[in-house]
Amino acid sequence: MYRYWNLRTPKLLWILTLIGMLCALPLVYARHETETSTKNVEFVFDYRDLLDIADMKADPKAFVDGELGKMKDAGIGSLAVYESTLQELKESRRIDVFSAHEAASLTQGPVNPGNNFTYVVFTEPDTQPVLQAMITDTFTSLGVPTRPWTYKGQPGLIIEMGVDEASLKPMDPDPFTMQKLKAQGFHLVVRLSNRRPFDAQKMDKLLAELQKLGVTRIIVDGDEVPGYGETSTANLGKMAYMLRAHGIGLAAIELLKTPQKGFSTLAKDTFYNVVRLHSFTEKDGEKLTETGLKKSELDTRIQGVADRFVLAVKDRNIRMVFLNAKPGKNIDKGVITDPLNALYASLNGPDGAVKRVQSLGFQLAPAKPFQIDEMAAWQKVARVFILLGGVALIALTVSYFLPQTALGLFVIGTIGAIGLRVLSGSLYAQGLALAVAICAPTLAVMLAIRRVQSGRAAAAKSQLGYALLELVRSSLISLIGVVYVVSLLNNITYMLVLQQFRGVSLLHLVPIALIAVYLLFFSEKLTAKQRVARLRTMLAFNINVLWVIIAVLVLAGGYYYLSRTGNEGQASGFELLFRSFLENVLQVRPRSKEFLFAHPVFLLGAYLAVKHRSAAYLYIIAVMGQLSIVDTFCHLHTPLHISLIRITYGVVFGTLIGLVFIAVWKLAARSWKRWSSLLRE
Missing domain, CATH: 3.30.70 (Alpha-Beta Plaits)
Known part of the structure; x- marks a missing residue:
């Protein structure tokens, strides 16, 4: 009985996968609506830094007044005021x-x-x-x-x-400074710390005064939010209530080494009245005032700062850019320096950030939080089918290794997913999303391999047509995983990076390993004994110098691949320039490993596989392009339309370069034939 139903399970799993994907699409659209619900971008300058610079001038008050005018002209509409x-x-x-x-x-x-x-x-x-x-x-x-x-x-x-x-x-912040800055037309952002004993009555009075001055957002100063305590969250609850009562939200500073204590709780209790903040630090400003910097070098750095701001807003849902500066000393020239003019140029220069941000549909105004729609009844129903479809996709992938487990794995997986969902919604969403993210590109490439091994590739009328179709077909299957990942993690906490999608690094390695194992042991009709015998044969290979060289090259390539992966990935100076060029020309930069390497290799492998089955081994490398498609959407703080444009560019340019690969291969093959025939003569 089990065998009978298990043989029919793969078709059912495909149907459930597709139904789950269709149910997930409205959630994907809801995510798009959320991240496009506000287009306000706010440039904020640290007023305390301006005072530090002014303190070294002959007439500090006149300097401050003059710089405030320049800031308004440059597009800086807000000033950050600290506790005095x-x-x-x-x-x-x-x-x-x-x-x-x-x-x-x-x-x-x-x-x-x-x-x-x-x-x-x-x-x-x-x-x-x-x-x-x-x-x-x-x-x-x-x-x-x-x-x-x-x-x-x-x-x-x-x-x-x-x-x-x-x-x-x-x-408390200096009330006279705030009144003066407001009178001059600046919006105020206040930085509050947890360095003072928390007094709810005094805090409420302060927030009421800030509300009267038009303050709509605070930035936490230090490692703890106001009201945070090691042993109690009571004051955090009071702080959140007062922030809500006075219509004041928070700013989440990106790329902090350690999260600010209590921030997630405060954000949740203020119903996520939070915007993402990108910080241009004092150390960043020092690069604009280095001794011996030539004008051409300074212009390049100014342009780099402008590119950085635009990228933050466009690619990372940043809605507040916080600008710092500090005075320096140029001993060679005997003058006090500061990066203010360079900052103004990066904002309002010929190719400054302000005009470019506005051209993308954003407007300079106080930052507002994303609008979150409450979960409707239909979403709850859709999530049931998303669970079933996600488990079905996982079971389907495993069934290509172990066909007899399809039905059992689906049943056990469904029960396990439901149990995990009850135990921890976050753990369930991340676990299922990660498993689907790994399985979708793996399944896409395994299907491509099966078409080669079954002979369907050899029956293709056109090698090039078959290769192009395979790349499109595999990319579409990988996109099924994208839809599941986005719908499962459709939560504002991921968009604001208050919660991280854990384990994504596995996505960069596991599909490669699975495709290698599938090609070696499961792509052919082998019995369990034959697979064991093949493994023993491989383990008994004599290792010579050539194998050692190959192993070193593979390890070096793997290390380079991992070093280039993720937010902490390293890139050379030349590559950074190349990335900047692509960004400026295309507005959205495709991922280099996709269009320069993985997709072209896939296209070449599919092209050669029509006549040479062994070419399917190129898919071990080519799967990097498919997993990269899914990984692009795992950057949950990046707008969906940006990720979609990025992978589209990757496929299009990867196809063009793949055609070059094919042309080079054909030329090399013809040259080899001629050369070998000459040798035989």
């Missing part, structure tokens, strides 16, 4: 700060060895009452006594703490 410190208030010229020794020198009094206090003088009568209350409240909450002090009739304050430590203590 004594040092920042000093750089804003609102206070002067002195150590005990400096205060003694000013008052010409004796130095008290038991006094290492901080002395503050308020320089602006209008701001003194508010700032004095803010400073007093901050240090009182820390248990640090303060008392009034005057210097030459100017009101001041004594803080009973050393000046170095006192200058580090965070306070």
